[in-house]
Each structure stands twice: as structure tokens, then as C-alpha cells.
Amino acid sequence: MRPRYIDADKCTACGLCTKYCPRHLVDQYNEGLAVTRPIHIDYAQAVPATYFIDPEACLYLKHGTCQICVCTCQSKAIDFSQKAEEKEIQIGAVIMAPGFGRIPDATLAKYSYGQHPDVMTSLEFERLLCASGPFEGEVKCLSDRRHPKKIAFIQCVGSRDLGCNNGYCSSVCCMYAIKEAMVAKEHDPEVEITIYYMDMRTQGKGFDAAQKKAESMGIRFVRARVADVMPWEKNLKLTYSTLDGTHSFEPFDIVVLSVGLDAPADAKNLGEIAGFALNNYDFCKTETFAPLLTTRPGVMVAGAFQGPKDIPESVTQSSAAAGLVAGLIAKDRGKALVHKTYPKEQKTGKDEEVRIGVFVCHCGINIGSVVDVPAVEQYTEGMEGVVYHAQSLYSCSQDAQEVLKAKIKEHNLNRVVIAACSPRTHEPLFQETLKDAGLNRCLFEMVNIRDHCSWVHANEPAAATQKSKDLVRMGIAKARHIQPLPEQTVPVTPKALVLGGGVAGLTAALTLAEQGFQTTVVEKEATLGGHLQHLSFTLQGDTVSTVLGNLTDTVKKNKKIEVLTNTELTQVNGFVGNFSSVLTTTKGKKATETTLDHGVIIIATGGREHRPELVLGNPVKYSDAIVTQRELEQRLSGKGKNLAPKSVVMVQCAGSRGDDLNYCSKVCCNHAVKNALKIKSLDPASQVVVLYRDMRTYGFAEDAYREAREKGVVFIPYTMDNKPKFKASGKKTSVTFYDPILRDEVTMTPEVLTLSVGIVAEGTEEISKLLKVPVNEDKFFLEAHVKLRPVELPVSGVYVCGLAHSPKPVEEIIVQAQAAAAKASIPLCKGFVSVEPTISCVDKEACIGCGLCESLCPYQSIRIIKDENGKRKAETITASCKGCGICASHCPVFAISMGGFTDEQINAQITAFGAQ
């Protein structure tokens, strides 16, 4: 453990030290585009919120001089005596998540990076766009600070490039380039942006739609290879060649290099220390069907180190790895955990005298230099209910918490108002202190005089002080009416229901069972295995039937797992922790119903192959001569001679990406490459032509794409303006397409025409109605948060994985299933669900049972029930209420109130605003 030279318990992150530190240092957080000081914090929201000293740049640590920071720090937090420490710890498992590395500058040099300041990496451009960046979000040329009129993005810099030994595709650059281009366009709608690409790999959920939006905003996409970028007068000259062999050049003000994700710089070292193997690109070596296991038992991997990937997939892998670890060391669950204890909560009755304590914070100079804090504090003197007021330098510091506790006891306070910074960051801290002092944590009101006063009115101290007084007066008025709210918990039935017995459902069930949770798998077909039963081999060479056989056997043998085939979910009642479902099993003509009580549900119902009857405007009749990739795979893995057709034309995006379905199915490009390679290995003389729009062999699959080209598979792009045409020719079908290299139309009559059809959702609408969970416009389930909660659905206790979420390859399905199981096991292992106190509450007397609230609630957390007199009344389901307040604001008779935000409290606050 390296020293920070700052005592984290004392540092209040006020920033005075950085202000006085005399030395400059290049700001790595801003990608070297700004300067900071040796004593600094990377960004205001950094965790821990403690400054640190860079020992390589500090004048004292380097030369024994200076120490200015020591006397500027008011909380005496600077500690130069700290030394590096070595610690030995006992652990049960390791998750490797070291992320990714940088593409070396040498690779970027051919685009004049390092020679011209206006050639920058995408991460540098990201900092330029950011409000916390070097120009506060204003996009400027680094050379002369002018606003750029033309910006170019060059894709695949350091990816898909054997020149720098990175043969793989980094998977994220196409999408982030589109995002950055759109953000830049929002900053300045006049700016012209061109993206030079080889294939637009926007294969993720909703990504194609983003590209379409970018096109509609006027962002230009050019399929070309960029030869070089050279300084040219005030601008940069970008030379590129397009598919037809033409060379052109164009001037730009800024050239952004869409750099790929390299392996972490210390990957080899990590591998040696922890004893696991790397792949040929120095990323962690893993298998298709065990994507998170390294070669060393007990060591898992997650995130970009497993292979380049975006945020949602990293988050999914992390949850999945956590789930695997939890299964691996299940017997140690709960050991070494420290549970905090609190003193008994003192009772605060409704009629008890209100005793408010007001604390006004200086936040160092952050508030105090603008707002007259003593005046604001003095202003509260004599206000109704206020029995104590004080100011503090840093009310969030550790010693201030002790003072707060002592004052609560000394003055018998039963309401606390703190005028300081934002409740978003600090409310939990103060509420914790209230609990430590034996007060209910809801007897607390926070007034934000930093963001709302000293920050936004930094140049008007008198007005800022007046506004602070107004806000504090309003806060006190509300505090007079706040009441303690109960901390509620709801017990959980420690059982899981998994819908679907494909690879997703089976993997999820196994991950749950290994942690010790009873799981029921429901499969509507007679056999387990789902679509994997129709696949024979993978791109990586696995034999699917063996792997699937092992998986189903392990599931069947596991005593914690109950498998119900020929069964469907027909009814669901209850809420998180307390579901009760009716399962209908059909055997012949006989249907039996069983009821199952369980705490969570994982949806793994899968999807199915799309079989469009119109492909790119051509009517299609499936036969031996027109097949899908799946059917071709079956033929290729059959027995007998002449498995490989003599000639094949494969048509990508058949029915996808705006042809019939609106999205990209993510797996079809890999499937085509896989089958093409198989044909070439069976018969190298076979002719294989692949007609594509963008080859999306992202990640390490790029190697297979390259191999296919090397083995003579011909890849020819088509556009939606010039689609391939099919024509029946005897039993075969001729395909006519435009070849951009020959610049002419070509007609082929292959033995087999193979359509790379997409994947559609199956049965999601029925389940959506049963569970009241939303689906998107493509009928796939809509997750709670696309980036950060990718396997949870908006309804608490319901999780999703596999094709029901979106099309994806088997490796990603397995990870997602493990992640869904990990998330689902959280309430199961806790045994309860805790409920935030700020939830809705229905006044049953006033409620007229109109049902408006039930229809509006986005979380299905309020329902209409019949009371003892048979009258319709609304009732909050406390376990799943998120406290958004939609029901309360729409109730026509004001029968619903929100804990902590009642009409009485808000009205008092508003009235106090008018009073002087």
C-alpha cells in the first residue's frame, strides 16, 4: 500500500492545499490537456474524497523543501511520515479486473499524433467535451484555441491492425465515436463531422438506432482506409482511399483517433504473480463455455481484461464473477463481516415539543468565502422550534460528527437541520450520525447552501447570503413537521424460479444452486437445452453437444434444482421476496397445475430464429438450396460424403437491420464466418462468397474473419441502395449483386444460398403481461438501467438473461445468466428486503379507489384491493415502492402522501418562502 501522505480521516477535500502548492504537474486525469499540482485530487467526486501527494513531483518528498501545504491545511491532515506498507491477507477467491491498457504512441504516430496538437485520441477528445475538462466543455483546437469547423474520426486505430500486433476488434470504438460525434454536434450544430470506418460495428442493443440518429444529425460516415494525416497550413490533411480504389484527401481542424483497448500494460506480470495464462494478445485466457474462469482455479476475471468490451458487459461480467465466487466459497458466507450496531432509537411522539438544532457549514472557503455564514447562523436565533444553532468549518468531518452527536444529547434535539452541501452526497453520512445518536434518520433536513448559493452566486455574496437565509428558513419550517419513519424489512422466501431451460436458464439455476438456493427450472418443451441443441460446433472449436450434455447432467444431478419440463408459467401473484406462481404442466392432453412460493424470478425464455419470407425485397422459399446459417451448420456437421457445397453465397442481415427487423442480431456475422471456415476445411476448393453490410466479428472473432479471408472466402459489401437480387433458376437460385471493386454487377448461381437471418424474441409479450415488466419496441425485455443494472428489470425481484434480453452469442449468454443469478441471490441470502422509509402511504379513508395510481406506477408498487367492506382501496406494496411520488402527485383526492415529503411539510416550506 503506497502512502497518500494525507490522513484520509482528517482531509475534508477543501482544496486549499492545491491552491497553495507552488509546483505544476501534468494532469493525467485530463489526459495531459490541463495542469494540476503535486498535491491534488483527480476530480471532485473521487472516492476516497481525499487528496494525495505525487511523491515524484512534490518538492518536499523530492528535495526536502517547501511544506507550504502543511501550514495551509486547516484540518492538519498532511502527514509526510506515512510509509509504504506491505500487508498479507487471507482470501478465498480472486477476481481480476485490471481493465485495459493504452495503444502505444508509436502506433498513433503515423497519423501525426504527437507532432500536431490537433490530432488527438478519443479519450482526449472526451475530456475536451466534458464540463470538468480543460476548457469546461468547450471544444477548441489545442493548437490555437479556435473552434473547429470540421472534425474527423479515424476508426480502428490500434485495432484490427496486425502492424501493432492487435489483430482483434476492440468492440467499443464505433459506438463511442458515434457518441462523441453526437455530443460534439450538440455543443456546436454547425460543426461538420466525418467518421472514417471499415465496418460500423454497432452490434449492441439499441446501437444501430444511435447510428441512424447520428446520420440524421448530419454526421457523415465514409467507408475508407485512412493512409495518413499531415499538417497542412493551419489545418490537417487527411488522405484516404475508398473501396473502389480512389484516393482522396480532405482538410480538417481536428482529427480524433478512435483508439482501441490494448491489454493492460502489466498483464504479463499479473499473470505471473497470480498464476494464470494469457491469450496471444495478452488478455486473460478463457473458454467459450466458462468465460470468466482463468486457468487457475479460484481466480476469476471480469471486464475489459477478459476481452475488449463496453460498460454494460463489464458490469454484467462483474456481477457474474461475484456470483461464481459466492458459489465457490459458499461455506464462508457471512464470515468476517462486520455488522454495525446502533443505540436504541428514542421515541419521538407526534405531540412532543419540537426541538430543532441548526448547523451551518463553512465548507472551508467553499461556502464561507461567499456566504456570510455567521449571519445565516445568527438569523435562525429565536425561530419557532429552534433551540440550538452553531456553525462548523466542515460539518462532514469526523470530529464534526462527534460534536453533532454530543449536541443532540446535550440539547435533547429531536430535529436536525444542516445547511451545507448536497444531500445527494452527504445526506447518508448525517443520517448515519443521527442513528448513532439514537434519533430516527428521517428527523433530518438538509439545506444546500453550497450548490444553490455559494457556487451559483459566487459573484453576489450579499444575494447569496440572503438566499441562504431564505432556504434555511424554509428548511426549518419543513423540519417542524417531519416525523420519524419506520425502517421496514420484508421477509424473503429463499427460493428461485427460473423460466426457460436453455443454456441461460440452466446456467442461472446452477449458479443459484451452487450457492445453496433451492431453484425450480420451468421449460415449456419436453427437453432441456433450448437452441443449443441445434448447434454443433463453435468458432473456437468446441463440440456443443458434449458441453450441453454435461450441463444438463449437472443440473439434473443437483439436489437443489427441480426441473419441470412441458411446463409453463400461467399466473404470478405477490412481489419481491414473496411471489406465488401457478405452473401448468401438460402431459398429453392432461394439464396439472402446481403452485410455487418463491422470492425471485429469472426470465431466461430465449428467442427463436427469424424466418423472413421477404429478404431484401426478394421473396424467399426455404428449400435445400435456400437455407439459414443454422440449417447449413446442420448439413456441415452431418455424416457422409460431400457435406460441403461446391459453391455458397451467404447473405448477411437477411431480414435484419431495417430490412424486416430493425436491429442487429449480433451473432450472424460470426455464424457466417464459422460456417465458411468449416466449408473451407471440408473442401478447400469450395467457393464461398459472403455479401455483407458491415462484418461484425467483434472482439477476438476478428481473427476468424481474417482467417476466412486468407483461406479464400470472398467478402463483398452491399448497401441498402443497391441490394442483392435473387432469381429462381431451376432448383437453384441466382444472386445478382454489385461488386464495388469490379464496379460492375455480378451474377452467381450457387449450389446453396445461405441466409444469415436474425433472432426474434419469443413469448416476451405474454410474460410481460404476467409480470408487468416492460419490453422495448423490438419485444425484448427492457432492463432497469441499460448501463449499470443490465440484468435487473424495473420490477423488484425480477431478472433477465439470454436472448429474452437481446440477441447475443453463447459466451455472453452464459455470463449474463451467471450475473442474473448473482443479482437474484442477493435478496435470497439476506433473507429480507429493506425498504426505504420515503415511500408512498395511502390514507384509506380518503381513497376513492379510482385506480389511477395503480395504472401510473412504473414499478407495479401500488395496487387496488377490496377492504373489509368490499370497497376498492389503493395499497402500497412497500417492498417494491421506489418513492418516486408519481402516485401522490396524481391522486385526485390527495389520499396518498410520501414519507418525508408530505403535503403538510411541502406547504409549510412554501409558506415560509413567502414569509420574511
Add this chain to the structure above:
Amino acid sequence: MVVGGGIAGVQAALDLTELGYYVYLVEKSAAIGGAMAQLDKTFPTNDCSL
């Protein structure tokens, strides 16, 4: 033990504590957050990365 305090490492550590395990989160730099903390906005919600 989780090695790396970027979005992947932080998420893994959080999930493990929720699952009832004591976690050591190891990060070589002064703050957790990794590369995501440098991003301005994230697609498609345009949420601030921080």
C-alpha cells in the same frame, strides 16, 4: 480480493458484499473509478459517468 477499482472491479466488490462476503478491493491509483470516471457522458441515457 478484487484486483482493479474500475467499473468492473467496483461492481464485483459491491455485489460480493451484498452476497455476504468481506472484500478487499485493490486499486493502484489514488481513487477508484478507472477509465469510466474520465468519460463525459455514457450512451444512451446520457447519464454523467461520475
